[in-house]
Amino acid sequence: xxxxxxxxxxxxxxRNKRIRSNIGKIIAKAFxxxxxxxxxxxxxxxxxxxxxxxxxxxxxxxxSLDTYSQLFDxxxxxxxxxxxAALNTALVALTAAAIATILGTLGAIGIYYTRRKWIxxxxxxVTQIPVVNAEIVTAVSLCVLFVICSKFLDRSFxxxxxxxxxxxxxxxxxxxxxxxxxxxxxxxxxxxDLGATQxxxxxxxxxxxxxxxxxxxxxxxVTLSLDDYIITAFTKPTVGGFDTISTYVDAATKRGPLxxxxxxxxxxxxxxxxxxxxxxxxxxxxxxxxxxxxxxxx
Amino acid sequence: xxxxxxxxxxxNFRGSLCMPYAVFMFLFVVFPLFLVVAYAFTDANWHxxxxxxxxxxxxxxxxxxxxxxxxxxxxxxxxxxxxxxxxALILSNKKYNKNxxxxxxxxxxxxxxxxxxxxxxxxxxxxxxQAIGGFDLTASAPYVAIVIGMVYDYLPFAxxxxxxxxxxxDTKQIEAAADLGANPFVTFWKVIIPMTVPGIISAIMMTFMxxxxxxxxxxxxxxxxxxxxxxxxxxxxxxxxSEISNHVGSTLSLVMLAIIGISLLxxxxxxxxDDARKAGIW
Numbered sequence: 366x367x368x369x370x371x372x373x374x375x376x377x378x379x380r381n382k383r384i385r386s387n388i389g390k391i392i393a394k395a396f397x398x399x400x401x402x403x404x405x406x407x408x409x410x411x412x413x414x415x416x417x418x419x420x421x422x423x424x425x426x427x428x429s430l431d432t433y434s435q436l437f438d439x440x441x442x443x444x445x446x447x448x449x450a451a452l453n454t455a456l457v458a459l460t461a462a463a464i465a466t467i468l469g470t471l472g473a474i475g476i477y478y479t480r481r482k483w484i485x486x487x488x489x490x491v492t493q494i495p496v497v498n499a500e501i502v503t504a505v506s507l508c509v510l511f512v513i514c515s516k517f518l519d520r521s522f523x524x525x526x527x528x529x530x531x532x533x534x535x536x537x538x539x540x541x542x543x544x545x546x547x548x549x550x551x552x553x554x555x556x557x558d559l560g561a562t563q564x565x566x567x568x569x570x571x572x573x574x575x576x577x578x579x580x581x582x583x584x585x586x587v588t589l590s591l592d593d594y595i596i597t598a599f600t601k602p603t604v605g606g607f608d609t610i611s612t613y614v615d616a617a618t619k620r621g622p623l624x625x626x627x628x629x630x631x632x633x634x635x636x637x638x639x640x641x642x643x644x645x646x647x648x649x650x651x652x653x654x655x656x657x658x659x660x661x662x663x
Numbered sequence: 664x665x666x667x668x669x670x671x672x673x674x675n676f677r678g679s680l681c682m683p684y685a686v687f688m689f690l691f692v693v694f695p696l697f698l699v700v701a702y703a704f705t706d707a708n709w710h711x712x713x714x715x716x717x718x719x720x721x722x723x724x725x726x727x728x729x730x731x732x733x734x735x736x737x738x739x740x741x742x743x744x745x746x747x748x749x750x751a752l753i754l755s756n757k758k759y760n761k762n763x764x765x766x767x768x769x770x771x772x773x774x775x776x777x778x779x780x781x782x783x784x785x786x787x788x789x790x791x792x793q794a795i796g797g798f799d800l801t802a803s804a805p806y807v808a809i810v811i812g813m814v815y816d817y818l819p820f821a822x823x824x825x826x827x828x829x830x831x832x833d834t835k836q837i838e839a840a841a842d843l844g845a846n847p848f849v850t851f852w853k854v855i856i857p858m859t860v861p862g863i864i865s866a867i868m869m870t871f872m873x874x875x876x877x878x879x880x881x882x883x884x885x886x887x888x889x890x891x892x893x894x895x896x897x898x899x900x901x902x903x904x905s906e907i908s909n910h911v912g913s914t915l916s917l918v919m920l921a922i923i924g925i926s927l928l929x930x931x932x933x934x935x936x937d938d939a940r941k942a943g944i945w
Contacts, residue, residue, distance in 0.1 A: 393753045397765065400750055404772050404818065407783030410790070422783070423790040468684050475681020488681060491688045494696070497868075499923055501876035501893050505916045506695030508900055509702055512909065531691050538684075553677075563676040571677075592777050594879050595893075599900065614778040615879055619887075623782050631779050638774045642767060 408635055415628035422623050432629035443617070443624040450613040451630075457522075457597075457609060458590035461529030466583045468530070469537025473578075474571060476538070477545040496535045503531060504599035511600065520603045528600035532593060533586025540585065544578035545571075702913035707906040715907070715914040725895070729918065732891040735806070735881075736874040739813040740821075743870045744863065746814070747821035751862075752855070754822070755829035766826060773819055781883045784815050805885030812884035813874050820869040828862025864930055871926060875919065892919055 411422060415433070419426035439445050476488045495503055511524050518524060548571070556566040572579075594611040601607050608616065617624050706712040719725055754760045754769070772780065785801055788811060792800040801808040836858070840850040856863075878893030892915060899912030 390758065393749075393756075393759060397750060397753050397759070400746065400818075401765075401768060404769065404815070407780050407787050407815070408772060408775055410787045411779070411783040414786075422786040468687055471680040472684025472688075473681075475678055475684065478675065478677035479681065480675055480678060484678075484681075488685060488688075491685075491693060494692050497872070497923065497927065499872055499876040499919055501878075501896055502696075502699070502916045502920055502923075503692075505896060505900060505912060506699045507691065509698045509909065509913065510691070510695040513698060527691055530687070534684075534687070567677065567680075588773070592773065594778060595876060598897070610776050611778050611879075614776065614782065615882075618778075618782055618883065623779075623786070627779065631775060631783070634775055638771055642771055646764065646767075 408631065411623075411628050412632040412635055415632040418625065420622060420625065422628060432625045436626040436629040436633075441626065444626050446608065446613055446617075447610075447624070447626055447630055450608045450610045453607065454591060454609040454611075457525055457529055458587045461526045461590050462533055462583050462586035464526065465530045465533040465537050465586045466579060469534045469582060470541050470572075470575070470579050472534075473538045473541035473545060473575075474567075477542060492535045492538050494535075495531055496539070500532075500593075500595045501599075504528070504596045507531065507596070508599040520600065522602060522607070524600045525597065525602065525607075528596040529586075529590045529593065532589050532596055533582075536585040536589065537579070537582030540582040541575055541578040544575040548574050699913045699916055702910050703917045705910060707910065715910050718907075718911055719914050719918065728890050728895055729892060731806075731889065732875055732893075733922070735809055735813070735891065736871050739810050739817065739874045740867055740871045742810065742814050743818055743821040744866055747818055747825055747866060748859075748863070751822050751825035751829055754826050755832065769819055769822060777816055778879060778883070781812055781816065781880050784812055785883055801884055801886050802888075805889045808884040809881050809889060812880045813877065816877070816880055817870045817874060820873070821866040824865040824869055825859065825862045828859050828865075832858050861934065864933060868926070868930060872923065875922065 414422050414425070416428055416430070417424075417426045418429040418431035435441050436444060436447070439448070472488070472492075476485055476492075479485050479488075507524070507528050511518055511520050552570050552574075553566050556570045557563070561569065592611070593609075594615065597609050597612055598615075601609070601612065614623070614627065617627070703715055704711060704713070706714055750769075754765055760766065785808070788808065789799045789801055792798055792803075832855070836854055837850060840854045841847075845853070875891070876893045878891055878897055881889055881891045881894065896912050896915045896919070899908045899915065903912075905911075
């Protein structure tokens with residue numbers, strides 16, 4: 366008798382637990398989706414109002430594609446500026462990320478293999494400075510440097526790129542270093558013993574092993590550059606009205622609303638990013654599947 | 664043996680690769696910081712002087728700006744952590760987030776330029792407050808609007824470190840706590856929170872630091888009515904025409920560096936305490 370009672374109790378307890386965990390699950394899911402909705406709301410808001418032609422974002426003036434047609438009509442001043450700023454943004458991000466990736470990867474390798482402890486410690490500390498420091502202090506320090514060196518390093522595209530390299534380079538080092546630590550140290554020695562030169566061993570043994578770290582460092586650097594405002598404002602060329610997307614949007618919205626074309630621009634950008642994420646997801650799922658099949662066949 | 668010894672004394676090719684990096688970092692990270700210090704302690708003629716510090720600290724308005732910056736940053740950080748913690752906890756749970764897709768979905772907005780997103784947010788909350796009460800939130804409650812803007816922009820930065828910490832969490836300990844009779848609240852407070860302390864600290868750093876300097880969000884969300892330290896520094900460097908402005912701006916930057924230094928010290932204190940507590944258990 367007693368054992369039957371225990372079983373019944375356990376069953377009831379289990380059922381209660383399941384109901385409770387189901388309620389918990391619903392609450393948790395609702396919380397995440399509401400948070401997501403809030404994160405996307407401003408972008409969706411702009412996207413929705415890209416299909417109407419009122420000057421102010423937020424007033425519906427009937428459906429129209431004017432914002433899009435104006436975005437591709439270069440006779441508008443704002444249009445010209447937007448595409449110029451977009452081009453500048455991409456150019457700076459890619460150039461700076463490329464330089465940061467090369468310097469940072471070499472730096473990470475050098476720091477990892479240096480034999481003197483103090484060099485390693487100092488360089489690790491220096492790498493942390495731009496990460497921990499407030500961005501505006503980094504920006505100010507560069508601005509001061511370019512003021513003092515204005516004779517041979519006046520504010521120009523070059524100084525802007527230098528600023529963005531400073532922004533991204535620590536992240537390259539920080540994403541390459543762990544890959545070096547995971548590497549088998551005897552591989553390099555083996556390559557050397559088998560007659561490879563140091564450069565060959567570097568290119569054919571070390572670099573292929575740390576490629577994932579290098580790639581993620583590059584991507585991080587590009588991402589940070591694209592979104593940067595403060596360092597850009599303090600290092601960009603002072604003459605010629607040079608702007609990136611960040612500084613252009615800031616200047617354009619100082620007096621007055623977001624230019625109409627920017628709504629269309631944002632909507633297109635949003636669509637492209639979404640599409641890219643979907644494609645990457647589908648591809649990685651396919652890769653995972655084919656990997657599983659290969660394992661099965663083997 | 665001799666060959667080994669020779670190899671050890673040979674020129675360290677791989678170690679030498681960090682030379683360009685070291686030179687770059689010295690020229691564009693370390694040296695400029697010394698320049699800022701030099702600027703902060705000199706006048707327009709490069710003579711040693713503390714007049715910048717007097718200018719900065721004798722004006723009551725500056726104290727107010729520093730205080731406002733600090734309070735906004737603290738409130739923003741607190742709200743970010745309170746929202747990000749449960750989100751990260753749910754995302755790190757395989758029951759809800761099977762293949763990490765949800766994490767990416769949280770990161771997608773970061774690919775749209777943050778100035779555009781902030782403007783969108785401003786239009787949205789003004790649209791909402793107009794619809795509800797017929798007023799512009801950014802005009803009538805600028806401080807609230809700034810905190811909303813900053814929480815919106817820095818929430819992903821709080822979620823990521825927490826999430827990264829939580830996926831490393833030992834779930835067996837949570838189950839063990841439940842099996843040993845702890846109710847969910849006790850489990851959360853005594854097991855989950857202590858395991859995620861490093862994540863919480865880095866999430867705090869990731870939101871607190873940038874909120875102090877991001878004056879663009881403050882400008883946009885308050886219609887240029889509220890100043891934070893970032894605005895003051897920007898004004899001194901980019902728009903003021905006074906001879907001494909760069910020196911005063913550098914002084915303000917040092918004040919900011921000091922705040923960062925103090926926060927880092929507090930962070931160290933906390934992590935050490937945590938380690939000590941762990942060591943005490945064993």
